[in-house]
Amino acid sequence: MPNILVCFKWVLDEQDIKVRPADLSLDSSRAKGKISDFDRNAIEAAVGLVEAQGGRVDALTFGGPSVKNALKDVLSRGADRVLWIADPLAETADAFVTAHVLAAAIRQHGPYDLVLCGEGSSDAFNQQLPVRLAALLDQPCLSFAQTLELQGDRARATRKLGDSVEEAEAGLPAVASVLGEMNKPRIPTLKQVLGAAKKPQIEVPLAALGLEAGLLRPRSTRLGVRGFVMNRRNIIFKEPDAAANVARLAASLASEGLC
Amino acid sequence: MADDSFDAIVVGAGPAGCACAYALARYGRNVLLLERGNEPGAKNVSGGRLYAYALDMVDPELRSRAPFQRRIVREQIMLLNEGGAVTVDHHDPLGGGEGADSHSVIRASLDAWFAQEAEAAGATVASGVKVDALLEEGGRIVGIRAGEDEMRADIVVAADGVNSVLARQAGLFPDVKPHAVGLGVKETLELPDEVIDARFGLRDGEGAARVAVGCTAGMAGGAFLYTNRGSLSLGLVVNPEQAGRSGRPVQELLQDLKAHPAVAPLVEGAVPVEFSAHLVPEMGHDGVPARLHREGLLVAGDAARFGINTGLIIRGMDLAMVSGLAAAQAILASPTRAGVGETYMRRLEELSLLPSLRALRNYHGLFGIERIFGAYPALAGDVMRFLFRVDGSVPAPMLGGIRRLATSRVPFGQMARDAWKGFRCL
Amino acid sequence: MAGIFVYSEDAALAGQLLTPALELKRALGQPVAVLAPDPASAAALAALGPDRVLVLEGASGSPEALAPALAALLAQEEAQVVLVGATLRGKHLAAHVAAVLGAGLASDARALAPAEGGLGVQRILYGGLAVSDEVLAFPAVATIQAGTSPAPAPSAAEVAIEPVQVQADARIRVHRVEKAAAGGVDIAASRRLVAVGRGFRTREDLDLASSLAGALHADLACTRGIAEDEHWLPIERYIGISGRTVKPDLYVAAGLSGQVQHMVGCRESRVIVAVNSDERAPIFEAADYGIVGDLYQVLPLLTAALAK
Ligand SMILES: Cc1cc2nc3c(=O)[nH]c(=O)nc-3n(C[C@H](O)[C@H](O)[C@H](O)COP(=O)(O)OP(=O)(O)OC[C@H]3O[C@@H](n4cnc5c(N)ncnc54)[C@H](O)[C@@H]3O)c2cc1C
Ligand SMILES: Cc1cc2nc3c(=O)[nH]c(=O)nc-3n(C[C@H](O)[C@H](O)[C@H](O)COP(=O)(O)OP(=O)(O)OC[C@H]3O[C@@H](n4cnc5c(N)ncnc54)[C@H](O)[C@@H]3O)c2cc1C
Ligand SMILES: Nc1ncnc2c1ncn2[C@@H]1O[C@H](COP(=O)(O)O)[C@@H](O)[C@H]1O
Numbered sequence: 001m002p003n004i005l006v007c008f009k010w011v012l013d014e015q016d017i018k019v020r021p022a023d024l025s026l027d028s029s030r031a032k033g034k035i036s037d038f039d040r041n042a043i044e045a046a047v048g049l050v051e052a053q054g055g056r057v058d059a060l061t062f063g064g065p066s067v068k069n070a071l072k073d074v075l076s077r078g079a080d081r082v083l084w085i086a087d088p089l090a091e092t093a094d095a096f097v098t099a100h101v102l103a104a105a106i107r108q109h110g111p112y113d114l115v116l117c118g119e120g121s122s123d124a125f126n127q128q129l130p131v132r133l134a135a136l137l138d139q140p141c142l143s144f145a146q147t148l149e150l151q152g153d154r155a156r157a158t159r160k161l162g163d164s165v166e167e168a169e170a171g172l173p174a175v176a177s178v179l180g181e182m183n184k185p186r187i188p189t190l191k192q193v194l195g196a197a198k199k200p201q202i203e204v205p206l207a208a209l210g211l212e213a214g215l216l217r218p219r220s221t222r223l224g225v226r227g228f229v230m231n232r233r234n235i236i237f238k239e240p241d242a243a244a245n246v247a248r249l250a251a252s253l254a255s256e257g258l259c
Numbered sequence: 260m261a262d263d264s265f266d267a268i269v270v271g272a273g274p275a276g277c278a279c280a281y282a283l284a285r286y287g288r289n290v291l292l293l294e295r296g297n298e299p300g301a302k303n304v305s306g307g308r309l310y311a312y313a314l315d316m317v318d319p320e321l322r323s324r325a326p327f328q329r330r331i332v333r334e335q336i337m338l339l340n341e342g343g344a345v346t347v348d349h350h351d352p353l354g355g356g357e358g359a360d361s362h363s364v365i366r367a368s369l370d371a372w373f374a375q376e377a378e379a380a381g382a383t384v385a386s387g388v389k390v391d392a393l394l395e396e397g398g399r400i401v402g403i404r405a406g407e408d409e410m411r412a413d414i415v416v417a418a419d420g421v422n423s424v425l426a427r428q429a430g431l432f433p434d435v436k437p438h439a440v441g442l443g444v445k446e447t448l449e450l451p452d453e454v455i456d457a458r459f460g461l462r463d464g465e466g467a468a469r470v471a472v473g474c475t476a477g478m479a480g481g482a483f484l485y486t487n488r489g490s491l492s493l494g495l496v497v498n499p500e501q502a503g504r505s506g507r508p509v510q511e512l513l514q515d516l517k518a519h520p521a522v523a524p525l526v527e528g529a530v531p532v533e534f535s536a537h538l539v540p541e542m543g544h545d546g547v548p549a550r551l552h553r554e555g556l557l558v559a560g561d562a563a564r565f566g567i568n569t570g571l572i573i574r575g576m577d578l579a580m581v582s583g584l585a586a587a588q589a590i591l592a593s594p595t596r597a598g599v600g601e602t603y604m605r606r607l608e609e610l611s612l613l614p615s616l617r618a619l620r621n622y623h624g625l626f627g628i629e630r631i632f633g634a635y636p637a638l639a640g641d642v643m644r645f646l647f648r649v650d651g652s653v654p655a656p657m658l659g660g661i662r663r664l665a666t667s668r669v670p671f672g673q674m675a676r677d678a679w680k681g682f683r684c685l
Numbered sequence: 686m687a688g689i690f691v692y693s694e695d696a697a698l699a700g701q702l703l704t705p706a707l708e709l710k711r712a713l714g715q716p717v718a719v720l721a722p723d724p725a726s727a728a729a730l731a732a733l734g735p736d737r738v739l740v741l742e743g744a745s746g747s748p749e750a751l752a753p754a755l756a757a758l759l760a761q762e763e764a765q766v767v768l769v770g771a772t773l774r775g776k777h778l779a780a781h782v783a784a785v786l787g788a789g790l791a792s793d794a795r796a797l798a799p800a801e802g803g804l805g806v807q808r809i810l811y812g813g814l815a816v817s818d819e820v821l822a823f824p825a826v827a828t829i830q831a832g833t834s835p836a837p838a839p840s841a842a843e844v845a846i847e848p849v850q851v852q853a854d855a856r857i858r859v860h861r862v863e864k865a866a867a868g869g870v871d872i873a874a875s876r877r878l879v880a881v882g883r884g885f886r887t888r889e890d891l892d893l894a895s896s897l898a899g900a901l902h903a904d905l906a907c908t909r910g911i912a913e914d915e916h917w918l919p920i921e922r923y924i925g926i927s928g929r930t931v932k933p934d935l936y937v938a939a940g941l942s943g944q945v946q947h948m949v950g951c952r953e954s955r956v957i958v959a960v961n962s963d964e965r966a967p968i969f970e971a972a973d974y975g976i977v978g979d980l981y982q983v984l985p986l987l988t989a990a991l992a993k
Binding site for chain 3: 012014015017019026094095096099119120122123124125126127128129130131132134135136140141142143144160161162163164165166167168169170171179180181218219220221222223224225226227228230232233234235236237238242243245246247249250252253256258259
Binding site: 018032187189 | 291293297298301383385386387388405406407408410489530532
């Protein structure tokens with residue numbers, strides 16, 4: 001029975017982040033955390049596989065101190081245990097560092113037959129961690145999977161790659177990244193939420209991973225972040241009379257030379 | 260699972276539910292607090308003013324950890340007319356004085372904090388869980404159902420807010436009156452603290468609370484404006500029936516209010532970040548349903564329609580906390596299920612909740628004097644303009660002038676009748 | 686050794702990558718080498734001014750299966766900068782290469798320029814809410830989307846084409862590849878687009894949008910859900926951070942909420958028009974003109990008005 005690990009990232013909900021128009025800085029003071037959108041699909045995929053054919057699911061995350069807030073949520077979504085690495089270093093970690101940290105945790109707590117990731121994280125959307133992880137673990141990676149099955153010691157996926165769709169297969173152990181369209185993440189039920197409280201949360205101190213300093217030094221450094229503001233005219237027609245609105249819009253389009 | 264049963268299940272992690280769960284957990288009860296929002300507070304937008312005595316009643320230690328925004332030291336009343344306002348400003352550096360202090364709060368953080376306190380005290384908190392129904396057996400409430408899951412408990416506390424589905428399901432509200440509630444809209448407007456301090460005359464974490472009448476297009480209702488840290492809470496409560504009839508979205512009234520010459524300078528440059536619409540129980544005692552319990556069920560907070568709106572004061576959160584506490588005390592004090600309801604009613608008396616509602620029971624009658632919401636605030640403006648007018652012409656006699664102004668807005672007989680009615684309500 | 690390396694399985698995109706590569710060459714003083722998937726594209730790319738063209742031989746199967754072989758080659762060449770076309774296969778390949786090189790990788794990078802301590806890039810954060818400026822230490826890898834820069838003008842210089850033997854990663858077995866049927870229209874080239882979202886209740890209802898598009902001489906585009914979940918329109922019609930980026934003169938967004946992940950793909954359009962029944966939908970903040978109303982009522986009226 002497969003032993004599956006799913007990697008998830010705890011991110012700020014971008015819908016709560018505001019751009020300060022004065023200096024284009026970001027105000028995340030009201031932003032709540034969430035499990036990165038597509039990682040919820042990855043969790044659902046892992047739990048679905050195990051519900052269908054047995055086995056177990058561990059979840060793994062590396063983040064700042066606030067990742068603690070993610071633990072109950074991921075466990076109520078069906079993971080059996082969660083391994084969490086909370087360290088301020090996560091704030092400046094790039095994909096290079098994150099991949100080394102996650103790979104080290106996997107070596108320490110594995111082996112796993114299958115490691116699942118989301119197709120991309122909602123904040124950085126690097127779309128690279130799963131492949132990096134596979135490279136570091138020396139495993140094949142079925143990236144951008146829309147369907148995923150386990151058959152004995154092999155994983156089979158439909159990969160969607162923009163201009164093509166392919167059926168691909170790899171021997172286990174393997175890594176896969178899950179597209180948002182693979183499934184609909186469950187809304188945890190009361191029993192699942194309560195059950196989560198009793199499942200193991202295993203803190204993995206970063207120091208315990210024995211990573212040399214060079215592997216914790218980001219290769220990519222952020223110099224600054226600027227919010228994007230839409231400077232649009234915002235001329236909105238909202239009279240109850242739809243025909244009047246349409247007439248005004250048509251006139252506006254005409255004045256723009258668009259009809 | 261063996262432990263799928265709790266001593267008590269509290270539905271709704273608002274002020275009522277949190278207070279109840281906190282108090283039960285502190286005394287060692289195995290309590291489950293359920294909230295449909297993804298986290299407590301997630302569904303409760305914007306801010307309000309909390310009278311802190313209620314928190315002290317639950318546990319005096321709580322206030323030192325509570326996420327208060329600003330301590331209210333300025334009470335301001337605005338009577339708005341078409342172009343201006345008559346404003347009364349009561350500055351009380353003591354902030355109401357010992358035991359009567361109040362603070363602006365942001366619901367999202369207040370609820371999140373209070374639920375965490377309950378959890379730290381030993382309650383089990385489960386968010387993202389919507390309770391769909393009560394479980395009933397032999398005429399008794401024995402638990403709840405959420406989705407497919409059932410959960411049993413000796414007692415369920417319905418603290419699920421003004422639209423309480425649970426209280427209605429339990430058949431406790433055969434007598435709901437639509438006019439027993441106000442329709443509230445509120446908005447959070449971000450503004451730097453220095454600007455807030457300057458505009459409202461505040462310093463060192465002091466706060467102002469404003470109420471305004473004359474901004475509801477003649478409908479019964481009024482507006483409030485609270486200062487928070489880094490933001491303002493601006494809102495409007497109106498009679499939902501009149502609002503429905505007027506055909507004007509309440510949201511539009513709020514926008515008009517923001518554009519009013521007396522309000523615009525206060526909110527200028529502020530960035531709206533949140534908006535919500537919600538019902539407010541405001542009838543005081545007359546709005547409270549006849550029965551607030553059944554065997555196995557207590558109803559607390561807004562679900563029980565505990566609310567006071569005097570026009571000057573909106574109270575809901577404090578009453579919610581006190582009633583949550585009363586429910587917890589009743590559960591702790593009653594050895595048998597059957598007696599809990601009666602004990603709860605007694606605690607509501609002893610904790611002064613029902614007596615307060617009764618004391619203010621007629622207050623709501625004021626809202627029947629429609630001129631309070633339009634003609635009288637406008638008149639106040641007329642009178643002030645008259646009193647302060649110097650234009651080089653011969654001043655009119657003071658009393659005669661005022662009288663002429665008054666009767667131009669409201670006939671004298673009407674005014675006398677209103678005064679009498681108002682007098683009786685108070 | 687060292688050098689600036691360029692790869693994309695899409696020859697046109699590989700040509701575009703040469704533009705930033707040649708700019709970096711001027712600053713870094715390092716030669717530019719193209720890794721070409723086949724002799725035909727090698728010849729075409731050789732004309733665009735690289736210093737070296739390496740044609741991959743023995744390569745079969747999917748491009749990303751070459752990742753381990755290319756990574757080994759690039760490590761041996763001590764590549765300082767690797768630019769890869771940001772197709773999904775390219776992103777896979779680049780991530781593998783970056784892992785093997787121990788390098789940073791900027792996905793969907795723009796504005797590449799030498800910077801203190803490495804390669805400066807710009808990329809998008811939070812689905813498009815913000816842009817971040819980053820510096821990648823050398824060796825640095827970046828993926829770049831099609832259309833980010835035009836291909837350089839052909840150069841007369843002669844370049845030898847060097848064959849290199851590569852072996853595909855055999856650990857992944859591909860059973861079947863289906864090329865998505867190209868919809869015929871390249872929406873990146875469309876001057877006017879009508880984009881549809883989940884406000885449309887059925888596939889048939891898209892006729893309302895098609896008629897409007899007809900009246901405007903526009904093409905249809907959509908949100909991710911319409912293409913990926915509903916399959917009502919082909920994948921290459923969806924706009925956004927994980928889809929296409931377009932800059933038409935007119936972008937009519939009907940029944941779509943205007944989340945940032947979508948808008949990032951169309952926010953440089955000249956005029957944006959929104960039709961949405963929810964006055965608070967974020968699309969209205971992003972629009973020049975908007976109608977608050979039911980698209981089922983508004984679109985037919987608008988189509989009729991424009992047809993006149
Ligand atoms: C515009 C406006 C301004 C106000 N201003 C003030 C003020 O300044 N001061 C003041 O004291 N009061 C004010 N109030 C009143 C105050 O907000 C309420 O009285 C108070 O929130 C009541 O608390 P509660 O815990 O009973 O209910 P609520 O705060 O409504 O909490 C109920 C909770 O139950 C949850 N819930 C509901 N149904 C379910 C379910 N089926 N399953 C699980 N969870 C559920 C909800 O998500 C919510 O979190 C104002 C109200 C409004 C609308
Ligand atoms: C990492 C990540 C990447 C993503 N990448 C992309 C991407 O590349 N492209 C993309 O599109 N999305 C992307 N998304 C998803 C994106 O966040 C939004 O969820 C999506 O764009 C919403 O699609 P929609 O507007 O069609 O649907 P909805 O958000 O459901 O909006 C439907 C709208 O239709 C309106 N409506 C309903 N009925 C009517 C009616 N009768 N008349 C008028 N209006 C009506 C509603 O008011 C609503 O505003 C991504 C998400 C994540 C997390
Ligand atoms: N800090 C992290 N902790 C755990 N998993 C992560 C982390 N960052 C990224 N991932 C996983 O890698 C996937 C792709 O991330 P990214 O490469 O950042 O787009 C995510 O969907 C997650 O599954």
